[in-house]
Amino acid sequence: MSNQKPETGAFFQRDRNWQPDAYTPKYKTSILRSPQKPLLSLDGTLSEITGPVFGHNILGELDNDLLLNFSKDGQTPVGERIVVHGRVLDERGVPVKGALIEFWQANAGGRYRHKKETYLAPLDPNFGGCGRTITDENGGYCFRTVKPGAYPWPNGVNDWRPAHIHFSLFGHGFSQRLITQMYFEGDPLIWMCPIVQSIGDKDAINQLIAPLDMASAIPMDSLAYKFDIILRGRRSTLFENRREGN
């Protein structure tokens, strides 16, 4: 345990050039779902600086194991077994400890287990496709799963999503809240995808592509991909009226 109080500074302004625009017409659904008026820009107040934090008591033993958390009679899902791991840091490089991460994905054939999903690829009886974990003292996390398949989606006539895993993250303040997607190194579909292209900066796109991490692969068992995630950083409280945390 650290005797340092949690930091309470406001967050750095979001870099809206690095983040995707709201209106990205090649991704057709964004056309009617993007605000058109300017956002009201304000420094964070207590309502944004604070945020919900979740304890390990919400986690079940298999929550970060998608190979087993939906399996029937000990059978594991079809597909390439992988470990996904990394660290959650803020923009200053400070580890974000105790951060809830939720993840979801299609199965190895590119099919989601969802009421509304109609893709012809089959469901896998042993794969649910959701999991969650909480970062450790160093901001680290890991989970086991199968590599998801690419899938077609109704946008263009022949648009396919590159293989991806969806991530939802809580930091320590509500305006750190983030939903994103992780892609896999070497996938040619990444650069054709209108959702990926909602991000204008190539370096920003590269930040979503997890490299193959042979050092973390488990011989004769699983390959590994490393995906670090950066949440908004807090301004130092050094120059606030009340000095704390510095």
Next chain:
Amino acid sequence: MTQPLTYFKETPSQTAGPYVHIGCTPNFSGLEGVFPADLGTKMLSGEAEGKRIIIRGRVLDGTGAPIKDALVEIWQADAKGLYNSPTEHRGQADPNFTGWGRCPSDMTSGEFVFETIKPGQVPFKDGRLMAPHVTLWIVARGINIGLQTRMYFSDEEKANADDPILVRIEHRHRVSTLIGTKSGDEYTFDIHLQGDNETVFFDI
């Protein structure tokens, strides 16, 4: 030569997609047996202090149609104006109230509903009190980066008139897009993504 100023860049956001429920509210989406319950469905237990209220609304697209695949989260103070958060240093928030709720929009009607309590007032940075409000965060297919806004309360006219955030809104007719309308113990708050009534969204 100076030292380099090295900061990381925030990970870019991507749309939550049509199947955000699988990860965030799996039981709602028909994916049962992984998590015992969906997170954020229950914000208070019986002993929670404060007035019980319901917040009900829809997220409407540019044609005025309700979005049926959105996920809405709210974050708010307790009845005394304290946040149930480790970064709350002013005091101990009500342990029977989480302050955080999550609700997928109904797959047929598009409606979201939160059973919560009326929040107390929270100070702005300069010590002035902000009017009671709830912070909302909205994600959905077609939304590339989560949208943040606030709901204030129609029965708090005086406090709303003095609110340090609401007074910053230049086009005064847009203030009404941030006010939930009271009817009994319920407040109705529709979120308009576009159009004449486009909700004021924050970059905060």
